[in-house]
Amino acid sequence: MSTVNLSKITKQFGSVTAVKNLDLLINEGEFFTFLGPSGCGKTTTLRMIAGFYYPTKGKVLFNDKDMTAVPPEKRNTGMVFQNYALFPHMTVFENVAFGLKVRKLNRTEMKKRVEEVLKKVRLEQYMDRQVSQLSGGQQQRVALARALVIEPDILLLDEPLSNLDARLRDEMRNEILRLQRDYAITTIYVTHDQVEALTMSDRIAVFNMGVCQQIGSPIEIYNEPVNDFVAEFIGETNLLPVIFEEQADKQRVYRTQDLDVSIYVVDEKPHIANYKDSDELVMSIRPEAVQIVGEEKEGENILRGEVSLVQFTGASVHTYVTLENGVTIRTTDLNKGPSIYLQEGKKVNVQLPANQIRVIPKARM
Amino acid sequence: MLNAQKRKTILLLIPIILVLVGYVLYPSIETMIESFKRNGTFSLENYQDFFGEKANANLEALWNSVWISLLSVFFSALIGIPLAYIFNRYDFPGRKFFSSIAIMPIVLPSLVGVMAFMYLYGEAGLIPNMIKDLFRLSEVPFSIGGISGILIVHAYTMYPYFYMTTSSALNNIDPSLEESAYNLGANRFEVFWKITFPLLTPGLVAASLLVFMVSMASFSAPFLLAGGFRVLSLQIYFSKMNGDLEMAATQSIILTVVSISFLLFMRWYQNRRDYRMASKGIGAHRSEVNNPFLKWCMVTIGILAMIILLLPHATLFILSLVPEGGWTWQTYPQIFNLDNYRLLFDDPNIWDPVRNSLIMSFIACIGVFVFGIITSYALVKRKFVGKNLLDILVMIPWVLPATVVGMNMILAFNKASIFSFGHILVGTFWILPLAYFVRFIPLVVRSTTAVLEQMDDSIEEAAQNLGAKWFYTFRRVVIPIIMPGVLSGTLLAFVQAVGEFPTSVLLYTLGNRPISIEIMNQLRMFNMGQAAAYGMIQVGLIAIVMIISSKFFKVKADNAL
Numbered sequence: 001m002s003t004v005n006l007s008k009i010t011k012q013f014g015s016v017t018a019v020k021n022l023d024l025l026i027n028e029g030e031f032f033t034f035l036g037p038s039g040c041g042k043t044t045t046l047r048m049i050a051g052f053y054y055p056t057k058g059k060v061l062f063n064d065k066d067m068t069a070v071p072p073e074k075r076n077t078g079m080v081f082q083n084y085a086l087f088p089h090m091t092v093f094e095n096v097a098f099g100l101k102v103r104k105l106n107r108t109e110m111k112k113r114v115e116e117v118l119k120k121v122r123l124e125q126y127m128d129r130q131v132s133q134l135s136g137g138q139q140q141r142v143a144l145a146r147a148l149v150i151e152p153d154i155l156l157l158d159e160p161l162s163n164l165d166a167r168l169r170d171e172m173r174n175e176i177l178r179l180q181r182d183y184a185i186t187t188i189y190v191t192h193d194q195v196e197a198l199t200m201s202d203r204i205a206v207f208n209m210g211v212c213q214q215i216g217s218p219i220e221i222y223n224e225p226v227n228d229f230v231a232e233f234i235g236e237t238n239l240l241p242v243i244f245e246e247q248a249d250k251q252r253v254y255r256t257q258d259l260d261v262s263i264y265v266v267d268e269k270p271h272i273a274n275y276k277d278s279d280e281l282v283m284s285i286r287p288e289a290v291q292i293v294g295e296e297k298e299g300e301n302i303l304r305g306e307v308s309l310v311q312f313t314g315a316s317v318h319t320y321v322t323l324e325n326g327v328t329i330r331t332t333d334l335n336k337g338p339s340i341y342l343q344e345g346k347k348v349n350v351q352l353p354a355n356q357i358r359v360i361p362k363a364r365m
Numbered sequence: 366m367l368n369a370q371k372r373k374t375i376l377l378l379i380p381i382i383l384v385l386v387g388y389v390l391y392p393s394i395e396t397m398i399e400s401f402k403r404n405g406t407f408s409l410e411n412y413q414d415f416f417g418e419k420a421n422a423n424l425e426a427l428w429n430s431v432w433i434s435l436l437s438v439f440f441s442a443l444i445g446i447p448l449a450y451i452f453n454r455y456d457f458p459g460r461k462f463f464s465s466i467a468i469m470p471i472v473l474p475s476l477v478g479v480m481a482f483m484y485l486y487g488e489a490g491l492i493p494n495m496i497k498d499l500f501r502l503s504e505v506p507f508s509i510g511g512i513s514g515i516l517i518v519h520a521y522t523m524y525p526y527f528y529m530t531t532s533s534a535l536n537n538i539d540p541s542l543e544e545s546a547y548n549l550g551a552n553r554f555e556v557f558w559k560i561t562f563p564l565l566t567p568g569l570v571a572a573s574l575l576v577f578m579v580s581m582a583s584f585s586a587p588f589l590l591a592g593g594f595r596v597l598s599l600q601i602y603f604s605k606m607n608g609d610l611e612m613a614a615t616q617s618i619i620l621t622v623v624s625i626s627f628l629l630f631m632r633w634y635q636n637r638r639d640y641r642m643a644s645k646g647i648g649a650h651r652s653e654v655n656n657p658f659l660k661w662c663m664v665t666i667g668i669l670a671m672i673i674l675l676l677p678h679a680t681l682f683i684l685s686l687v688p689e690g691g692w693t694w695q696t697y698p699q700i701f702n703l704d705n706y707r708l709l710f711d712d713p714n715i716w717d718p719v720r721n722s723l724i725m726s727f728i729a730c731i732g733v734f735v736f737g738i739i740t741s742y743a744l745v746k747r748k749f750v751g752k753n754l755l756d757i758l759v760m761i762p763w764v765l766p767a768t769v770v771g772m773n774m775i776l777a778f779n780k781a782s783i784f785s786f787g788h789i790l791v792g793t794f795w796i797l798p799l800a801y802f803v804r805f806i807p808l809v810v811r812s813t814t815a816v817l818e819q820m821d822d823s824i825e826e827a828a829q830n831l832g833a834k835w836f837y838t839f840r841r842v843v844i845p846i847i848m849p850g851v852l853s854g855t856l857l858a859f860v861q862a863v864g865e866f867p868t869s870v871l872l873y874t875l876g877n878r879p880i881s882i883e884i885m886n887q888l889r890m891f892n893m894g895q896a897a898a899y900g901m902i903q904v905g906l907i908a909i910v911m912i913i914s915s916k917f918f919k920v921k922a923d924n925a926l
């Protein structure tokens with residue numbers, strides 16, 4: 001087990017900067033996730049940790065030991081590739097035993113450890129199968145077993161679930177978590193799927209265009225995004241451009257230009273992100289925090305509109321309310337029966353509770 | 366880490382470049398230099414003689430080569446394309462069987478094929494004489510020889526290029542394209558010319574260029590059939606036999622220039638925008654033929670084609686049963702037995718060429734096997750500057766006509782050089798294995814490259830990540846994965862080396878004469894039975910290799926070309 005410390009890492013491919021000035025400390029035994037849209041530099045970062053790329057600038061440290069120039073085969077990391085990269089000419093046993101064979105373990109010890117790990121991933125009865133005869137989920141487990149059996153200091157997973165269908169993905173998610181807890185191994189997990197990131201991680205680093213935007217626990221990332229990119233990428237949200245109007249008692253007042261109304265926001269850290277005077281600001285509110293109220297209701301942060309679309313998804317109901325100037329606000333409610341299904345075209349008011357709004361700066365590119 | 370990678374790449378490249386420079390580039394350059402020499406001093410006289418008025422035999426030979434090749438393309442296409450269309454688009458009884466017969470010409474090595482054609486359709490051939498006897502004619506009604514002979518043999522041996530490219534292109538066309546054209550109101554004729562044919566064109570152009578190159582290089586057919594007719598590849602042989610190495614070199618250079626221009630043209634053409642489709646897993650759609658008349662027409666075409674295609678094989682087999690003296694002045698062979706095969710094992714003189722061929726091909730194949738793996742690996746998995754150049758260098762022996770490769774070897778190794786470790790190789794055993802090695806480098810590199818390209822980079826990285834060093838990974842992971850492709854390529858090179866005639870005839874010595882030379886000798890002594898028995902050995906070997914490749918390595922015969 002080790003910590004991973006990336007210090008001022010930059011990686012360029014010709015003129016493309018894949019990762020820019022990244023600083024990161026991953027703790028021992030932590031489940032750490034790189035999250036971001038495709039092409040944002042997650043794989044590149046992971047491969048620098050594994051040793052397949054050499055950073056243009058900066059250092060990679062494991063437990064304060066400088067690993068920047070150490071070749072991949074000497075790093076003792078266990079990597080699970082997106083396409084699993086199982087050796088097609090070997091059986092399940094041989095695949096898993098490969099890393100042990102390289103480490104010159106004796107036969108009995110090797111057999112014991114392979115059997116043990118295959119039991120852990122519930123594949124003991126497939127030991128002598130050719131890997132091509134396994135299903136996608138089973139191949140995934142072989143890849144995991146192969147990476148775990150060498151008792152790596154760090155487990156690296158690059159979008160391991162992206163080739164599985166939805167149901168299997170759920171199952172494997174729990175499986176990976178269970179194994180990670182069992183082995184208590186420092187794990188770096190790459191994904192573009194925010195649900196995966198939120199449900200599995202101890203901490204998440206959100207990437208965009210080679211720049212790490214925010215590092216934090218799932219709760220922090222979701223509830224207190226640092227900018228509009230993070231707010232929009234993680235979960236659903238409603239964003240409205242605002243400018244600062246005035247400071248009130250325990251509240252700050254912002255003005256939306258689009259709607260020409262004032263928005264009151266509780267003046268506490270969870271609701272006001274750090275920003276500079278030069279930043280453009282937006283307010284963000286999650287659909288589940290927006291309340292639909294009757295037409296007659298008066299008060300703070302109440303906006304007039306009409307229901308433009310009602311989407312039924314089973315567990316919840318999405319109601320889209322189009323405001324007078326054409327901006328659409330999305331709201332989400334748990335499905336509590338027909339009483340909450342609104343008629344499209346119905347005139348309603350929406351309320352944006354002052355203690356649910358977060359004002360954030362626009363991401364600087 | 367960066368430097369370690371670079372070091373490995375350089376270590377890999379050093380032997381590759383040494384071999385390519387020493388045995389491909391240097392011999393070509395020697396030939397080039399020789400072509401600019403007259404009596405040991407620099408001069409342009411050879412080229413003046415080639416193009417000038419003094420020796421218009423050469424120009425005539427060049428011109429003949431060109432139009433023979435153009436006609437070969439035309440006739441091969443004329444046979445190959447319709448056959449492919451019928452066998453792939455219509456379903457009728459025996460379709461599968463006929464279509465597997467259609468590629469049978471490729472199991473006949475060129476010299477053996479030509480020989481079978483001579484005894485089948487030549488002046489004393491079985492078919493013309495049979496017709497003569499049947500209809501009680503005073504003369505044979507027809508016989509092949511000279512230009513017609515060359516063209517017929519070329520069409521027979523080269524139409525599979527068209528057949529295979531058309532078949533695979535037809536099977537890759539998404540049926541919904543044609544169906545949507547029908548749906549939009551086009552009739553059959555319009556659909557073929559506006560949709561199907563344009564989609565086939567890239568493949569057809571490639572096949573045309575290939576056939577053109579192969580017939581420019583063709584040696585066996587003119588050698589046995591040309592009579593007084595001159596083609597360039599044969600002229601090289603004659604110049605060499607007359608001791609005029611300088612003229613032979615000049616002719617080689619001219620032939621090389623023509624061939625390389627075609628290679629470059631082909632590369633350019635293939636790099637243009639390609640609108641082949643990537644859609645996978647579409648079953649070919651065949652219209653079932655319901656009209657009984659049409660159906661039996663097709664079956665008849667199939668049967669006729671099968672008979673014509675297999676007659677040379679049958680002839681070869683029948684001839685191989687005719688012992689020495691069993692067919693002299695008579696119209697038909699008189700005696701049939703297994704003497705020729707028995708002699709192979711009883712008479713060391715008869716067996717020696719077989720042994721020589723097997724040994725020399727084996728040596729050459731070990732060479733291409735190792736060299737092919739390393740070179741393909743470097744080309745596919747390593748990054749370095751000048752990769753394109755290396756790629757071209759590797760492919761040069763593929764474009765060079767075999768006669769030219771032979772001449773290059775003679776001119777480079779008839780004196781001691783560092784690449785021959787200070788020995789003169791011409792006139793020794795080693796020159797032939799070396800020539801075979803050079804000839805078949807591209808074949809193995811291409812088949813290996815194909816499998817390597819399918820192996821994802823992450824496989825190697827996974828091994829490395831698990832702690833394996835580069836060499837261990839290469840040995841335990843890369844090589845086992847690519848082995849089928851390498852082996853099928855090497856086996857193919859092996860059988861082709863066993864059948865190789867043009868370089869053999871330029872370079873053999875009494876001690877290492879291979880099968881093809883002995884076939885030639887036996888034919889000269891009118892012992893066609895023994896020649897055919899040798900031919901049967903080659904055919905048998907090729908058949909075995911094809912079966913192994915398709916059964917064990919899952920490599921289709923089509924990819925073999």
Ligand SMILES: Nc1ncnc2c1ncn2[C@@H]1O[C@H](COP(=O)(O)OP(=O)(O)O)[C@@H](O)[C@H]1O
Pocket residue numbers: 013016017018036037038039040041042043044045
């Ligand atoms: N080997 C490479 N050579 C050149 N550019 C690369 C290479 N690998 C990645 N890139 C570029 O770096 C950027 C980040 O890629 P990557 O790390 O693979 O993104 P992600 O894994 O987040 O989808 C992309 O713009 C990609 O095109």
Ligand SMILES: [Mg+2]
Pocket residue numbers: 039042043044
């Ligand atoms: Mg990626």
